[in-house]
Amino acid sequence: MKVNITETVLRDANQSLIATRMPFSDFEPILEVMDQAGYHSLECWGGATFDSCLRYLDEDPWERLRKIKSKVKNTKLQMLLRGQNILGYKHYPDDVVRLFVAHAAKNGIDIFRIFDALNDFRNIEVALDEVKKQGAHAQGSICYTISPIHNIEKYVELGKQLEKMGVDSICIKDMAGILSPQVAYDLIKALKASVKVPIILHTHSTTGLGPITYMKAVEAGCDGIDTAISSFSGGTSQPATESMNYALKEMGYETSLNEKVLKEINDFFKPIKSQYVSSGQLDPFVMGTETDALVYQVPGGMLSNLIAQLKAQNALDKLDEVLVETPNVRKDLGYPPLVTPMSQMVGVQAVSNVLAGERYKNVSKEIKAYFKGEYGRTPGEVNPELQKSVLGDEKPLTVRYADTLEPLFEKTKKELGSMARSDEDVLSYIAFPQIAEKFFKNREAKETKTVSYTITRK
Numbered sequence: 001m002k003v004n005i006t007e008t009v010l011r012d013a014n015q016s017l018i019a020t021r022m023p024f025s026d027f028e029p030i031l032e033v034m035d036q037a038g039y040h041s042l043e044c045w046g047g048a049t050f051d052s053c054l055r056y057l058d059e060d061p062w063e064r065l066r067k068i069k070s071k072v073k074n075t076k077l078q079m080l081l082r083g084q085n086i087l088g089y090k091h092y093p094d095d096v097v098r099l100f101v102a103h104a105a106k107n108g109i110d111i112f113r114i115f116d117a118l119n120d121f122r123n124i125e126v127a128l129d130e131v132k133k134q135g136a137h138a139q140g141s142i143c144y145t146i147s148p149i150h151n152i153e154k155y156v157e158l159g160k161q162l163e164k165m166g167v168d169s170i171c172i173k174d175m176a177g178i179l180s181p182q183v184a185y186d187l188i189k190a191l192k193a194s195v196k197v198p199i200i201l202h203t204h205s206t207t208g209l210g211p212i213t214y215m216k217a218v219e220a221g222c223d224g225i226d227t228a229i230s231s232f233s234g235g236t237s238q239p240a241t242e243s244m245n246y247a248l249k250e251m252g253y254e255t256s257l258n259e260k261v262l263k264e265i266n267d268f269f270k271p272i273k274s275q276y277v278s279s280g281q282l283d284p285f286v287m288g289t290e291t292d293a294l295v296y297q298v299p300g301g302m303l304s305n306l307i308a309q310l311k312a313q314n315a316l317d318k319l320d321e322v323l324v325e326t327p328n329v330r331k332d333l334g335y336p337p338l339v340t341p342m343s344q345m346v347g348v349q350a351v352s353n354v355l356a357g358e359r360y361k362n363v364s365k366e367i368k369a370y371f372k373g374e375y376g377r378t379p380g381e382v383n384p385e386l387q388k389s390v391l392g393d394e395k396p397l398t399v400r401y402a403d404t405l406e407p408l409f410e411k412t413k414k415e416l417g418s419m420a421r422s423d424e425d426v427l428s429y430i431a432f433p434q435i436a437e438k439f440f441k442n443r444e445a446k447e448t449k450t451v452s453y454t455i456t457r458k
Helices: 012-018 024-034 050-057 061-071 095-106 123-131 152-165 181-194 210-219 241-250 257-278 293-294 301-313 316-332 342-356 365-372 386-390 408-419 423-431 433-457
Strands: 002-007 042-045 076-081 111-114 139-142 169-173 199-201 224-227
Touching: 002 241, 012 050, 024 061, 024 257, 042 050, 042 111, 050 061, 050 423, 050 433, 061 076, 061 095, 061 423, 076 095, 095 111, 095 123, 095 408, 095 423, 111 123, 123 139, 123 224, 139 152, 152 169, 152 181, 169 181, 181 199, 181 210, 199 210, 210 224, 210 241, 224 241, 241 257, 293 316, 293 433, 301 316, 316 342, 316 433, 342 365, 408 423, 423 433
Parallel strands: 002 042, 002 224, 042 076, 076 111, 111 139, 139 169, 169 199, 199 224
Antiparallel strands: none
């Protein structure tokens, strides 16, 4: 049996360990070698890469994608797309979603992994439809979480929905590394018996369960897993590519990976990792094993955010109270999976409840929007009294929120005028207006400076 391996060092491993701060120049020299390793795909775009390129790295994310594509000729390029949220933190109109997908495909993305934070598949149907129209591979995702309302039957039902929607494959997305080996085995077995499309498993090493969970999933018939080259593996990243490859091959599975090439890739990334350790960008905390996630169901990234929020308010001694309050807030919200943006919203509210000494004394605008239905259909029943006190007489939406939004692309393109040089620029601006505008101005200034220098030299 063949097990497909997706390498995450260019996106999720980089995002999980060093907050997506790896510039293109760091990994450009190894791309052609990575293309020879035999990976099923390279996850290299989406998630936080888009935001980070514009905000911190002074890179055009579209140009980065085109450059990767120019070097990677044999291996499929993959991205993570937040459905109607695209790569931002709110829902965008359908015209923007369709154009974003079309341009991502045109610029080099072959596989789109699409998810919705609430598993409300109304919020991925437009993106999925456009991926299919572009002739790319549409991978529908199920965000995995543990709660009184989530069970294997529920996940199988979601898998059937995705297959009916026309996905080419299904990904079980375990953001917090809390999927246990036995549940992984049972879940994959149940899905393989219920749907015909390939099943991919994505997890993190946060709790230490990752490699064992992958092994049990493969035993149950899982078709593919996500791994990270060893120097960027472990902790809040994925299990190591080389270790998983070694173990799988020993057990008789085919992976298509070339060990010599993997060693060359890892030898390349080792000194890069050392640079991030020296600069302090790679915090030893994220490389550890954080088993608290198994108790509180709080992902590693969310835990570090909670600690940062409490430190900023000189209230780190309240951490235990916040960890107890977090599942209570989640219950009040109908047990949403703790993935972006839900993890941030639940965490901020839990901190607010504890520090105010009164539950829901202050309610964020995001929580209000959530109760209003702007993020989608809640997985379980929300606390009706809390919803009433937050919304007053306002009625929650029953339709998909994007159905209430006006088309935005052409209007924005007209407003930007010459500041946007391409449709990609317009899409960057719609996703992150202030950051993109600053990037455009910097780009203009740099080019003016270069032109002036060239004229002076002549």
